[in-house]
Amino acid sequence: MPRRPRRAPPGRIEVLRIGHRAGRDPRLTTHLALAARAFGAERLYLHPPDPALADRLARVAQQWGGGFSVEGVRDWRSVLREHPGPVVHLTMYGEPLARVLPRLRRADRLLFVVGGAKVPSDLYARATYNVAVGHQPHSEVAALAVALALLRGLPAPGAWPGARQVIVPEAHGKRVVEAEASE
Amino acid sequence: MPRRPRRAPPGRIEVLRIGHRAGRDPRLTTHLALAARAFGAERLYLHPPDPALADRLARVAQQWGGGFSVEGVRDWRSVLREHPGPVVHLTMYGEPLARVLPRLRRADRLLFVVGGAKVPSDLYARATYNVAVGHQPHSEVAALAVALALLRGLPAPGAWPGARQVIVPEAHGKRVVEAEASE
Numbered sequence: 001m002p003r004r005p006r007r008a009p010p011g012r013i014e015v016l017r018i019g020h021r022a023g024r025d026p027r028l029t030t031h032l033a034l035a036a037r038a039f040g041a042e043r044l045y046l047h048p049p050d051p052a053l054a055d056r057l058a059r060v061a062q063q064w065g066g067g068f069s070v071e072g073v074r075d076w077r078s079v080l081r082e083h084p085g086p087v088v089h090l091t092m093y094g095e096p097l098a099r100v101l102p103r104l105r106r107a108d109r110l111l112f113v114v115g116g117a118k119v120p121s122d123l124y125a126r127a128t129y130n131v132a133v134g135h136q137p138h139s140e141v142a143a144l145a146v147a148l149a150l151l152r153g154l155p156a157p158g159a160w161p162g163a164r165q166v167i168v169p170e171a172h173g174k175r176v177v178e179a180e181a182s183e
Numbered sequence: 184m185p186r187r188p189r190r191a192p193p194g195r196i197e198v199l200r201i202g203h204r205a206g207r208d209p210r211l212t213t214h215l216a217l218a219a220r221a222f223g224a225e226r227l228y229l230h231p232p233d234p235a236l237a238d239r240l241a242r243v244a245q246q247w248g249g250g251f252s253v254e255g256v257r258d259w260r261s262v263l264r265e266h267p268g269p270v271v272h273l274t275m276y277g278e279p280l281a282r283v284l285p286r287l288r289r290a291d292r293l294l295f296v297v298g299g300a301k302v303p304s305d306l307y308a309r310a311t312y313n314v315a316v317g318h319q320p321h322s323e324v325a326a327l328a329v330a331l332a333l334l335r336g337l338p339a340p341g342a343w344p345g346a347r348q349v350i351v352p353e354a355h356g357k358r359v360v361e362a363e364a365s366e
Contacts, residue, residue: 027211031322038321039329064319093350093357096340124355134338135350136247138221139214142328145321146222146337149329155317157279167276167318172307174276 012109013152014083015144016045018076018123019116026053031141032114033057037068039148040155041112044068047076065163065179077126085109086128090143091119094130097147103129104151112147114140195292196335197266198327199228201259201306202299209236214324215297216240220251222331223338224295227251230259248346248362260309268292269311273326274302277313280330286312287334295330297323 015036020029030053033044037057046053049072057070073079080087086107088100104110113127124130133143159166159179168175198219203212213236216227220240229236232255240253256262263270269290271283287293296310307313316326342349342362351358 025210027208028214031211031214031324034319034321035325038317038319038325060320066319091357093353093359095352095354097337124357127355130353130355132340132350132352133332134221135340135352136217136221136249136338136343137243138217139324139328141214141322141324142218142221145325145329146332149316149333154280154329155319157315157318160319167315169278169315169318170276170313171278172310172313174274174307176276 013041013148014043014045014109014111015041016047016073016076016079016111016113017116018047018113018120019118020046020048020050021116022048022050022053025116028141029053030056032144033070034060035141035145036148037061037066038155039145040152041148042067042069044070045073045076045079046070047073049073063164065160067161080111080113080126083109083111085111087111087113087126088147089113089123089127089130090133090140090147091115091124091130092132092135092137094132096135097131097133097150100129100131101150112144114144196224196331197226197228197292197294198224199230199256199259199262199294199296200299200323201230201296201303202301203229203231203233204299205231205233205236208299211324212236213239215327216253217243218324218328219331220244220249221338222328223335224331225250225252227253228256228259228262229253230256232256246347248343250344263294263296263309266292266294268294270294270296270309271330272296272306272310272313273316273323273330274298274307274313275315275318275320277315279318280314280316280333283312283314284333295327297327
């Protein structure tokens with residue numbers, strides 16, 4: 001990313017997905033989890049729990065490194081109550097991200113919340129910030145990825161801690177090598 | 184977005200989705216199309232065609248304005264051949280986005296290409312740029328949204344041309360009004 005935030009990035013970012021439907025949303029929530037991991041979150045709280053999805057992401061983390069995990073939760077409100085930092089609900093009805101971003105950059109810990117098809121209305125009051133990544137209908141995957149990328153910058157190439165394999169960027173091809181071989 | 188590119192945004196951005204599976208990917212491709220529209224693309228070429236999805240997006244554009252459309256294509260290679268500008272294939276194997284972004288900002292027209300499950304290998308050679316939005320497994324929805332947001336900035340609040348309704352940003356609630364009422 002050409003223009004990185006000047007401050008150090010926040011210590012920890014977690015994501016809570018509310019209203020996942022295991023039968024209907026498997027690919028969409030997988031994309032959400034992958035985006036959360038790829039752009040710097042360290043955990044996805046998944047409501048309701050979906051062990052198969054947690055296993056899929058655990059296998060990704062084994063291959064590609066990093067400490068990301070998926071934790072199923074039955075009571076999402078307790079995740080909000082226990083979170084020791086701002087809670088950022090991503091919704092197209094909220095305040096523009098540009099307005100809120102400087103405050104998010106100052107937080108040590110952040111919890112992003114993304115809804116599924118229908119969001120319980122009390123979430124708007126419980127969230128510290130309701131934030132819109134643009135005010136057009138889009139996608140929770142898009143909103144989360146853009147918010148994290150603007151907050152943290154894009155991750156640089158290179159193996160993540162514990163990775164078995166790593167991509168070597170190529171202008172016209174695919175190159176994946178064992179993680180040790182790239183050091 | 185706090186730091187906008189200094190240059191004028193490029194005139195036209197289009198997106199080509201290759202390998203859509205209408206039966207399996209409806210929600211994922213809908214999210215991709217919504218993200219393309221929300222972050223400034225004006226057209227999605229969808230391969231293979233999916234009229235139901237094109238209709239869904241047409242209804243979104245009727246409600247929320249703007250000129251976005253979905254156009255089904257049977258021969259995706261001809262879309263690349265006929266495109267009068269750089270073709271940017273988003274893939275985690277490519278060059279870092281940060282390295283390519285200045286060149287993309289100078290282009291008058293851009294075609295972003297995103298694959299589905301399997302990408303035909305000749306795409307890597309046919310693309311002007313193969314670009315990675317991070318080199319970790321993520322999501323074509325995430326990659327496209329982040330690339331467009333970094334290229335164009337986030338859209339400001341306000342009704343799009345021809346919109347019937349518009350969101351009025353709220354710190355803690357939902358507010359949607361008729362588009363004329365907001366002017």
